[in-house]
Amino acid sequence: MKNRALQKSFLLTVLALGAATGCGGQASSSSLFAEVEPSDASVDSDAEDSPGSEPDAELAPDAPDAPEAEAEVGPDAPDAPEAEAEVGPDAPDAPEAEAEVGPDAPEAEAEAGCPETSKLCSGQCVDLHAPATGCAAVACAPCSFPNGTATCSPAGTCALAACLPEFGDCDKDGTSGCEVNILSDPWNCGTCGNVCVIPHASAACVSGKCAIGFCNAGFLDCDLNPANGCETTPTSDGKNCGACGHDCFGGTCTNGKCGPVVIASGQPEAWSIAVDDTHAYWTTWVNPGVVRRVPITGGAVQDLATGQKITNGIALNSTHVYWASEGSGVYRSTKDGSSGPVLLWPGTQPIAVSATDSVLVWDTWDGAIWRANPDGTAATKVAAGNQNPNRIVTDGTDIYWVNWTGGQVRSVPLGGGFVTEIATGQSGGLSVAVDGTHVFWTTEWAGSNVMRANKGGGQLTVMAGSQNKPIALALDSTHVYFASSNGGTVRRMLKDGPPQNIETIASGQGTPVFMALDATSVYWSNQKSGTIMRLAK
Numbered sequence: 001m002k003n004r005a006l007q008k009s010f011l012l013t014v015l016a017l018g019a020a021t022g023c024g025g026q027a028s029s030s031s032l033f034a035e036v037e038p039s040d041a042s043v044d045s046d047a048e049d050s051p052g053s054e055p056d057a058e059l060a061p062d063a064p065d066a067p068e069a070e071a072e073v074g075p076d077a078p079d080a081p082e083a084e085a086e087v088g089p090d091a092p093d094a095p096e097a098e099a100e101v102g103p104d105a106p107e108a109e110a111e112a113g114c115p116e117t118s119k120l121c122s123g124q125c126v127d128l129h130a131p132a133t134g135c136a137a138v139a140c141a142p143c144s145f146p147n148g149t150a151t152c153s154p155a156g157t158c159a160l161a162a163c164l165p166e167f168g169d170c171d172k173d174g175t176s177g178c179e180v181n182i183l184s185d186p187w188n189c190g191t192c193g194n195v196c197v198i199p200h201a202s203a204a205c206v207s208g209k210c211a212i213g214f215c216n217a218g219f220l221d222c223d224l225n226p227a228n229g230c231e232t233t234p235t236s237d238g239k240n241c242g243a244c245g246h247d248c249f250g251g252t253c254t255n256g257k258c259g260p261v262v263i264a265s266g267q268p269e270a271w272s273i274a275v276d277d278t279h280a281y282w283t284t285w286v287n288p289g290v291v292r293r294v295p296i297t298g299g300a301v302q303d304l305a306t307g308q309k310i311t312n313g314i315a316l317n318s319t320h321v322y323w324a325s326e327g328s329g330v331y332r333s334t335k336d337g338s339s340g341p342v343l344l345w346p347g348t349q350p351i352a353v354s355a356t357d358s359v360l361v362w363d364t365w366d367g368a369i370w371r372a373n374p375d376g377t378a379a380t381k382v383a384a385g386n387q388n389p390n391r392i393v394t395d396g397t398d399i400y401w402v403n404w405t406g407g408q409v410r411s412v413p414l415g416g417g418f419v420t421e422i423a424t425g426q427s428g429g430l431s432v433a434v435d436g437t438h439v440f441w442t443t444e445w446a447g448s449n450v451m452r453a454n455k456g457g458g459q460l461t462v463m464a465g466s467q468n469k470p471i472a473l474a475l476d477s478t479h480v481y482f483a484s485s486n487g488g489t490v491r492r493m494l495k496d497g498p499p500q501n502i503e504t505i506a507s508g509q510g511t512p513v514f515m516a517l518d519a520t521s522v523y524w525s526n527q528k529s530g531t532i533m534r535l536a537k
Contacts (some may be wrong), residue, residue, distance in 0.1 A: 019131075080334050128156055146177030165321070166194045166208075183208045199229030220244050238347050241536070248536050249297065249521065260490075260506050263298040264524075264532035269526035272314040272352075273532065274321070275516045276335070280532055281321050283311035291323050291333070296521070296534060304333045305341040313352030313362070313391070317374060322360060324350035330362050330376070344376025352392045354399075359414060361399050363389040369399055371414055382416035391431045391441075398455075402429025402441050409441055409453065422457045431473035431514075433480075435495065440480055442470040452495075463493070463499050472515035472524055476537075481522050483512035490515075490524060490535065506535055 016224065114125035121133045121140035128136040129152040131143035136156025150170065151161035162218050162334035163169055163178035170180040170192035180188045182205075186196040190203035196203035196210035204213035215230035222232040222244035232240045235256045238248040242256035251261040263280060271285035279293045281304070289311030291304040305311075309327025316322070320332045322344075329347050333340025349365035361371045364504030369383035369392070382399065387406030392399065400411045400422075407427035411420045428445030440452050440463070450464040451474070464470070465478060472490075473482035479492045490506035512529040521534050 029459055049532065094236050110181075128152070131158060131161075134158065145174070146179065148178040170419070186210070186213075198226060199231070201230040201457045223239045241358045241475070246536060249534060251534075251536065257505075258536040260509070260533045260535040261298070262531050263293040263296065263534050264292075264301050265530060267292070267301075267525075267530040267532060270513075270527055270530055270532060272312060272323075272514045273516045273523055273525045274314045274316045275518050275523050276316055277518065279335070280516070280534070281314055281335075282525055282532060283308075283314050283323055285310060285312060287327070289325065291321065291331075293321075293335070293337075294532060296518070296523075298534075302337060304337045306329065308341075312350070315353045315355040315360075317355045317357045319357075320355070320374070322353045322355045324353050324362055326350065326365075328362075332374075332376070342376075345370070345372065351390060352401075354393045356394065356396050358396065359394060361392060361394045361414075363392045365389075369401060369412060371399065380416065382414070383410075383419050386410070390429050393432055393434055395434050400432055400434055400439055400455075402426065404429055407446060409439060409451075411439070411455070420457060422455070423451070423453050423460055426451065430469075431482075433473050433475045435475055438495070440473060440475060440495075442467070442473050442482060444469050444471075450480065452480075461499060464493060464502050465500070467491075471513045474515040474517045474522070476517050479537075481517065482516055483509070483515055483524055485511050485513050485527070488512065490522065492522075506533075509533065 005058035011146040032262045065067055077439045090464065091238065114120055119123040121127060126133045131150040131152055133140045134143060135158050145160045147167035147395045148163045149161045151159050153159040160169060160177060161175045164513045165439060166183045166240050167178035168180045168182040168188060168191065169178045170188045178190065182188050182190055182192065184205050186203040188194060189196045190208035195288045196205055196214050198210065200216045202213035209333060211226050212229060213229045215221055218233065218235065219230035220232040220234050220240060221230045222240045232244065234240055234242050236253050238251065238253045240246060241248050241253035241258045248258035249261060252259040265281065269284045269286040273280060273282045275296065278295060280296055281293045284290050288306065289308040290306045291308065291311055292301050293304060294301045304321060310325065312324045312326050314321065314323045319334065321335055322330065324330055326349055329343050330345040330350050330353060331341045331343055333342065347364065349378055350362050351365055353360065353362045355374065357374065359371060362375050363369050365382055365388055367386040367389060368381050369386070369389065370379060371382050372379035386403050388404040389401045390404040392401040398411045398533060400415055402409050407425050407429065408421060408427065409423040409426055411422060411433050422439055426443050426446050428443045430442045430444050432439065432441045434455065436451050439455055441448065442453065443449050447465055448467050448469055449462050450467060450470055452461045452463050453459060464482065467482065468484040468487035470482045471485045474481045475495065478494060480495050481492045483490045488507060488509045490509060490512055491502050491503045491504050510526045512524045513527045515522065515524045521536050524533050
């Protein structure tokens with residue numbers, strides 16, 4: 001570019017000299033070129049060192065004119081390069097302009113090739129209504145909503161299409177997606193805005209349905225109906241006393257404890273008692289005595305035997321009721337009274353009886369222990385020489401009894417044989433009961449205690465001391481129950497629990513003398529008041 005500018009300057013100089021000499025000018029062509037020569041010198045710095053520059057310098061008169069002419073032209077000469085500079089820099093600028101265009105060129109060319117309804121993402125044309133590539137947004141990031149699926153709005157923006165089944169868009173703010181789990185949120189249970197309100201309870205939402213989180217203090221949910229919440233007051237509800245399903249069977253519920261209910265009254269000298277699934281059976285210790293029964297829910301009293309001479313102990317198996325008549329012997333009757341009474345063993349002073357479906361046992365005040373078949377046949381004396389045996393029981397293998405006067409607790413196999421001395425010094429033995437491993441008994445004189453020992457003897461334990469004549473005694477799988485005939489109380493404690501850890505379950509009972517249990521309740525006879533009582537366990 002510089003050479004072109006110099007050439008242009010040279011031509012302008014020649015034209016200027018030509019104009020100065022005119023047609024009649026005296027200057028020769030040699031002088032013309034002599035004047036032009038300095039211009040070359042000014043163009044090329046190498047001419048200063050050329051030997052031919054000195055002859056050109058001798059053209060002194062014209063020499064100054066050439067620079068002067070060039071001086072007139074000179075301002076344009078710089079302009080020419082300057083003009084060229086405006087144009088010339090385009091050559092360097094062209095790459096710069098291309099640098100600006102170059103990076104966009106592929107995208108521009110590609111976008112130029114995409115339809116108006118698409119855009120370029122990762123080198124491919126994609127639909128402007130594809131949420132996977134951000135709809136019509138400039139960016140190609142996919143539309144995303146928490147717990148939901150995306151779509152494109154008519155305007156081309158990302159929009160929430162639907163929620164996953166367990167979620168809801170309850171704040172209607174599309175940007176937050178489906179923010180609520182409608183399967184577990186009690187404020188939006190199953191659907192947005194469905195608020196769980198549970199009476200007397202904190203609300204919960206389980207699998208999209210309102211449920212009870214937990215009951216407020218003093219309330220229980222016994223019907224398992226979330227609609228009415230924790231509907232039960234266990235401190236006073238006779239059907240749910242202290243716990244759901246704890247029925248007082250007609251008794252009152254006070255502070256979560258059932259009170260006893262009278263199921264039969266007007267029974268003077270009510271004495272020994274036994275129960276099955278439907279009825280309670282008892283004797284009266286009076287002459288003449290009776291044997292009676294009543295439904296465990298209360299109702300009409302039925303006589304099974306009358307005119308008996310001082311009826312004492314009573315026992316049941318699956319079909320019959322057995323009793324001891326101190327003046328005449330051992331009897332039985334069908335439970336419903338349809339057959340009987342039948343005298344099985346005639347004799348005097350039988351005191352207590354115990355029965356299973358395979359054996360019947362009894363004792364007599366004169367010291368004998370007897371066994372027989374349930375129908376009374378094959379009656380056999382299996383032990384003798386006892387001092388006033390009182391209560392008796394069998395576990396189907398052995399017979400256990402307590403001696404009132406002698407103070408012994410003993411056992412003998414059903415078939416007879418060696419008599420085991422389980423305990424001694426237990427004078428005034430009142431009652432006896434057994435479970436799989438232990439023998440329990442009560443005493444009147446020897447401390448008025450509730451006692452326990454191994455069936456084979458040894459390891460005597462005072463379970464409850466000084467109980468004021470605890471005649472009544474009964475066992476279930478977890479507790480030992482007893483009643484104090486002089487104290488009017490009914491109590492219980494854990495069979496395997498610490499001694500003396502006693503719970504009073506009824507008081508003010510006059511003279512409770514004998515006791516029986518079923519799966520739900522404890523029953524006892526009140527001798528002096530003549531009542532048969534039931535108390536939910």
